[in-house]
Amino acid sequence: MEYKEMRGLLHIYCGIIFLFILLCGFTINVNTAWKFYGTIKLEREKTGGPHDSKPSYSFIILIPSLPGDIAIRTRFRTTFLNLTAWTQREFQDVDEEFLNFKVMFIVGRKENTTTPVKLIEEMINHDDLFYGEHLIETGPRLRYKILWGMRRSLEEFEYKYLVKADQDTLIDLPHLAAGLSTLKRDNVYTGFCNLQLHDKYMGTSYCQGGGYVLSRDVIEKIVAIDTASPDCCIEPEDGYVGWLVRMASIKHDISDEMPQTSMDIIHENFAIKPKMLVLDKWFYHRHNRKSRKRGPDDAGLKMAFDCINESDVFCESREYTLVKHAPCTCQWKGKPNPKRKGIPVA
Numbered sequence: 537m538e539y540k541e542m543r544g545l546l547h548i549y550c551g552i553i554f555l556f557i558l559l560c561g562f563t564i565n566v567n568t569a570w571k572f573y574g575t576i577k578l579e580r581e582k583t584g585g586p587h588d589s590k591p592s593y594s595f596i597i598l599i600p601s602l603p604g605d606i607a608i609r610t611r612f613r614t615t616f617l618n619l620t621a622w623t624q625r626e627f628q629d630v631d632e633e634f635l636n637f638k639v640m641f642i643v644g645r646k647e648n649t650t651t652p653v654k655l656i657e658e659m660i661n662h663d664d665l666f667y668g669e670h671l672i673e674t675g676p677r678l679r680y681k682i683l684w685g686m687r688r689s690l691e692e693f694e695y696k697y698l699v700k701a702d703q704d705t706l707i708d709l710p711h712l713a714a715g716l717s718t719l720k721r722d723n724v725y726t727g728f729c730n731l732q733l734h735d736k737y738m739g740t741s742y743c744q745g746g747g748y749v750l751s752r753d754v755i756e757k758i759v760a761i762d763t764a765s766p767d768c769c770i771e772p773e774d775g776y777v778g779w780l781v782r783m784a785s786i787k788h789d790i791s792d793e794m795p796q797t798s799m800d801i802i803h804e805n806f807a808i809k810p811k812m813l814v815l816d817k818w819f820y821h822r823h824n825r826k827s828r829k830r831g832p833d834d835a836g837l838k839m840a841f842d843c844i845n846e847s848d849v850f851c852e853s854r855e856y857t858l859v860k861h862a863p864c865t866c867q868w869k870g871k872p873n874p875k876r877k878g879i880p881v882a
Contacts, residue, residue: 585828592694595716598685599701601641601771602673603655608703609641613662615841616707624823625850626710634713638693639664639692642685644671679776687759688751696721700777702749706820706837708807715801715818716749724751725781727819729798733775742778746821747802750781759782813843813856813864 597617601609615621617639627635641664645651651669659665666688671681682700689698697716701707719726727748733740750758770776805818824835843856843864850859856864 538827558742590692590694590731591638593636594634594695594713595637595697595699596640596689596693596695597637597699597701597707598640598642598682598689599703600681600685601643601703603643603646603652606658607705609658609662609665612639612703612707613664616709619709621845622709623845623847623850627713629721630710630714631692631717637713638695640685640689641665642671642681642688644673644677644681644858645669646673679771679773681730682773682830683759683780686755690755690759697724697751698750698752699747700745700750701819702821702822704822704837705746706822706840707747708815708818708820711816712818719749719751722751722753724749725754726799726801728800728802729778729806731775731778733770733779740782742775743798744802744804744821745772745774745777745820746804748774748777749801750777752783754781757788759770760784761787806840808839808858813840813858815840815854815856849862 599612617837619627619635627810643655643665644667651667655665659667666685668681668684671677671684681842686698689695692856697719699707699712699716725748726745726747727743729741729743731742731744733742758777761783770779801817802819802821803817804821820837820840839858843858844851844854847856847864847866851864851866853866856866858864
């Protein structure tokens with residue numbers, strides 16, 4: 537009897553100890569579990585089940601971003617890349633098919649850090665964050681973020697074009713959507729491409745990284761290239777993509793001249809001129825080449841966006857006269873024209 541009582545007490549003590557260990561383990565690892573949940577949300581399975589199909593879009597907008605740039609991503613979501621934030625008259629000539637797009641913010645991890653809690657919360661609340669924990673956030677590795685983003689876009693979605701833009705670029709969504717609808721479907725790599733790689737890569741031209749466009753078939757050929765070759769270590773990121781396109785074009789004999797003829801679709805070194813604003817491009821990149829300073833929160837980008845969307849008239853010419861403390865008004869050939877008042881915004 538005494539043996540049975542001792543055995544019963546031993547079972548009770550073991551049970552209490554087990555529950556205590558389990559509770560401690562749960563408490564210690566709650567933050568890890570939270571992080572794991574947020575990461576899994578974005579690091580989804582690369583292929584779905586037998587009955588799953590990929591979401592389909594006309595184009596993907598790929599934007600490299602830093603973990604702490606939450607405010608910048610929020611600005612994109614609420615302004616440039618939000619259809620409802622634009623005056624709807626701006627889309628009057630845009631094919632509805634090209635108003636169906638997907639944004640991909642490509643985010644890596646800062647060296648010797650864990651995933652920030654705020655970033656995890658943002659992952660849970662938004663489906664446009666694509667987080668690669670193995671992507672260490674340093675300047676020289678930006679090219680690998682872009683290449684990783686290209687691979688993810690193919691794995692996750694069906695689309696016609698991939699648009700790459702920087703965080704210090706105003707994306708003119710109405711002009712971008714209308715312009716993409718006029719492009720051919722295959723073998724497209726275009727933007728401001730009058731740039732040349734140096735040294736042994738001379739003769740390879742590429743498109744300026746503030747904003748460029750590639751068709752899906754070119755992306756597919758790029759990701760199939762063996763990037764383990766030592767010849768692939770090119771800076772900056774846009775030059776690296778140009779080199780990849782060149783290698784793809786040679787391997788697949790898809791073009792004698794890649795990239796395509798440069799298109800006048802990006803305003804480089806964008807700045808607001810006194811009393812005058814012309815917005816006739818797809819991208820407006822605030823980049824001061826002399827000082828090498830970039831300013832994603834530049835007031836000029838916001839002013840340009842507000843000028844289009846808060847004006848009391850619709851300016852088909854996209855030429856505006858800036859009036860202090862008042863909405864922009866239309867102008868004609870750089871000069872205010874009282875007879876050209878534009879079309880009232882509904």
